[in-house]
Amino acid sequence: MKNLIGLCGYLLLHTICYAQSFYSTNLPIVVIETEGRTIVDEPKTTVKMKIIYNGPDKITSLTDAPNIYDGFAGIEFRGSSSQLFPKKSYGFELRDAQGENKEVSLFGMPKNEDWILFASYNEKSLIHNVLAMKMATDMGIYASRTQYVEVVVNGRYEGIYVLMEKIKRSNGRLGITKMSTSDNVGDALTGGYIFKIDKTTGTGGSAGWYSKISPLKAPLGQRTLYLYEYPKFDEITSQQRFYLQNYVDMAEATLNGSTFRDSVNGYQRYFDPLSFAQMFIINETTKNVDGYRISTFFHKERDSKKGRIKAGPAWDYDLAFANADYCQGQEYYGWAYLFGDACPTDLWQVPFQWKRMLEDPSFVTAVYNEYRRMRAGPWKTERLNAYIDSLSAVLQQSQARNFQRWPVLGVPLWPNPRPVPGTWMGEVNELKNWLTNRLAWLDASMPGTLTGIEPGTVPAETMVEIAPNPFSEKARLVLKTPGPMEIRTEVFDINGRLLDTKLHFLEHSETEIFLPVTGPTGTYILRVHTPKEVIQKKMLKR
Template identity: 45%
Template sequence: MILDNKLYFKGSLLLYGLLVLFSCKSDDVVPTEQEEQQEEIEVAPQDRLPQVFIDTKGASIVDEPKISSDAVMVVANDTVYQGNLGIEFRGATSQGFPKKSYGLETWDANDEDTDVALLGFPEEEDWILYGPYSDKSLMRNVLIYDLSRDMERYASRTLFVDLTLNDVYQGVYVFMEKLKRDGERIDINRLRDDENSGEDVTGGYILKIDKTAGNNLGEGYNDLNSITSLYAPTNATLGQQIHFLYEYPDAEDITMAQKEYIATYMANFEAALASDTFADAETGYANFIDVQSFIDFFILNELANNVDGYRLSTFMYKDKNEKLKMGPIWDFNLAFGNADYCGGGASNVWAYRFNERCPQDFWQVPFWWDRLLQDPAFVAQLQERWTGLRANLLSNAAIDAKISGYVENLQDAGAVDRNFATWPVLGTYIWPNNFVGDTYMEEVDYLQNWVRNRLSWLDSEISTL
């Protein structure tokens, strides 16, 4: 099915007979200050971003539950998906932005989950349309996830797309995988509710340090939805605690025996790390964790100076008969110098020392990272890994090439101009911007220069730990 060679979305689905009448209610999401007639831009079909069209059939999208919608996905004039999607708002703080992000599920005709391979990604049912808004480079999450996978640490696969919702163009989005247990995502054993003893109960588990959204059985953090650490975060001044939320099995499905197992495992790990013999190869922390996964997680968060790093959107998992691993990384839209609080904009501070800068913040960094860096063996492995990565995957040239590639992709598609015509935020402070560029390329230049300064600072600091 051939689309018009001009990327002009108003009424496009009517033209192609893919969807019928779209409607926009007053409470639907509509881009602010969008012009009725956007400039038509000639773009070759092969240069266009994949196009995602969603029609909610007159219903309003809410935070929860998902509502049924008709969806069409088009790549270079070819319709690659046409079917039913469940859609809802997603995110916490970001829900306050006018450009929303969405959680999606591929559904069958009866609104039941069904696995589908979308836009070249392995088949699954859960997906995300992330809408970069305060990140005016549009690429921070894409960059760090690509770097993680280059390091052979799974991170969500991503793809820039254009989104049209209810016949209204919404801008550049990142289509991505939701983090979940799956052979092609977080590849751990499926833990059934009858596996409650012996080696069966040892995995797999996914925990996260995060806000309670999506895990809030009961009020706040509680025994139903999380494990509470027995160790106070370093430098915290208001009695803050660290909580490990049940992600898989989730709080509604995990059994009491499974809770007891993973809670005991986490307690034993933290006790070993806090002990006087924490660095002992046989009895110390290394008996409980996959050290290399912790090192790579540390490197990725420090590379980006992720202001939320270690304390929010922080995942970890434990497979059957395996040690605890850190990751996958998640949610770096405020990283790479894009936050103006608690040192988030600086290229010359340690992200893991967040508690020193903001000891009164409710969400604090666990004591783990300070303690691990007191072990010469951990530091030596970190230094060796950093040196190897800087010679290749994390070299200045390699990261510059990725950023330049994203820019070329977006500009060749005409997507940058259309996005910022729809969301005119260039030159405007959007919380929590540390830098405000007047043009898109100023935003990109800031990101590139910030990364170069960060790499130089880390070279010096890691070598002298």
């Protein structure tokens, strides 16, 4: 006890005496001192900041000298609905003694002044965003690098945070061309830009424009709102605003037009299909309930650098991986891009682009090939579960302190589905189990799965969707064909026994068929024979 009192007395000399016993950790420590000033949503408050870390497999103590950063920062609360939680997320920029921005490399990440401390309050595994960023990076697209830390603010232990790179135009982050206020004509006007679909709250100020095309569902005549991200709304010139809005309008009009599949003058003239396929896959694999419609970024490089609209970077996955009890967010089956089917009156709806691109066989092939590439490598189920295990091992010691500070385990918080696991390891295991089931459903349901045809060589002429999947007594098939044709359906059990076969004549380009499936709950195999291909999918009866 004498030693603890002595340590607290030592720390008091530095205006730090901790309400919770926290002296050492295997994680880095971030110490923030406001010197009497109050942190608010905006503007940023000047604080002193120290970051201490002795390296992997070593213990870092509060009394160790700061060796990652020791200086000033401007800090503010960040987030939209998450600002209602008692554990706040922060955005901060590193500064010198004169208050000027200061670029610093933290934990080996590229130098920058802008960073984020993500709180992970209602996401109790503490893993969702770190896992999603890793999955996006595995795919080869830029996503924020991450580092777990423990945070102390004004002498009070605040728990585990994820230090993340803020999305911005920068070497080492999103490396598009830097723009200035003089870039108002010619090629310089064409890029690079970052824009997004998002709520206007929690953005630190925003402005933008509305799409001319309605989203998939449009309650009260809603239109998709695009916000300027780079150049910032208070820095972008009128010429740049007009150019970006006009370019997006032309791109969307082309995608919405009757000749959108044209290889020269169609939507691929304006959009980069691979990036949209990749973002489709990451949003669907995580079943991000905010995907496509909130916290969704796009960027465009200059025309001289073959600049088209690209989807990404990936961002904001705390309500993914079944951490949402609304709009079927907790189910391992179903499509995130069809959010509006479950919640048609929600004010933030998925824009039309994703569903429209899925009407292009070449885009479906790109989605299938990219998903197959990931599932054959870094997204193998056992590899993803092993990565989750590695994160939980890193957090094993510190998570107990975090949940002592914030006793939320077993407590339903918005929007946690119920029942809520009563332990942290229960949260981790629930994540692994859900992801395993989600991947199995996507393996069976991902559009473009073909039998007897090498994917990528012959586009599928017929699209088959099973919705819902799982189903109850009858499987509902939606078939899209290039014209009238005769097809044959076959249903097999998991052991390969043929249970049902029927001939169907399809008179229209889109036809709905119901197939009764007798037998117990479980997995069945559907084969659809057309004049040119055989399409195979898994069906799940519940």
